[in-house]
Amino acid sequence: MEANRKKEVLRAVKFVLFSISAGVIEIGVFTLLNELTSWSYWPCYLIALVCSVLWNFTLNRKFTFQSANNVPKAMLLVALFYLVFTPLSTILGNYLAEDLHWNEYLVTGINMALNLTTEYLYDTYVVFRGSIDTNERARKQKQKEEEAK
Numbered sequence: 001m002e003a004n005r006k007k008e009v010l011r012a013v014k015f016v017l018f019s020i021s022a023g024v025i026e027i028g029v030f031t032l033l034n035e036l037t038s039w040s041y042w043p044c045y046l047i048a049l050v051c052s053v054l055w056n057f058t059l060n061r062k063f064t065f066q067s068a069n070n071v072p073k074a075m076l077l078v079a080l081f082y083l084v085f086t087p088l089s090t091i092l093g094n095y096l097a098e099d100l101h102w103n104e105y106l107v108t109g110i111n112m113a114l115n116l117t118t119e120y121l122y123d124t125y126v127v128f129r130g131s132i133d134t135n136e137r138a139r140k141q142k143q144k145e146e147e148a149k
Helices: 003-036 041-064 071-099 104-127 136-148
Strands: none
Touching: 003 041, 003 104, 041 071, 041 104, 071 104
8 A cells, every 4th residue: 555545544544533532522412411401402412513523623633634734724614614514414413303203312423424524524625735744743753754764
């Protein structure tokens, strides 16, 4: 496997693993709110999603994409993604859970899978485009690789 392809596969694996950890946070917060309050689906989902996004952005920026780009700019781009994703997934989730009476946890899992896929593509081609592997960690890795040659 060529080095660049191997690096991108590893990047995707890291993204999935960090997203799983964000998913644990999301489902944990969702479960607490869903079970301990009498709130409908959408506020439970929305609060859990925000907690998950903050966790996921922080870890993926530093470790997956190793980006040294402007943090406020990157956060704004992620906010723009969620400006579209959040209402669509909230409306869809509320419709499935409240109107069609699907299981709330199944609906949340579907939204999480959609989020994982679309956010990886958006982060790769929009948020961190041109700044992937530019932080100090990435520079040190590249220096080690060059010294090993």
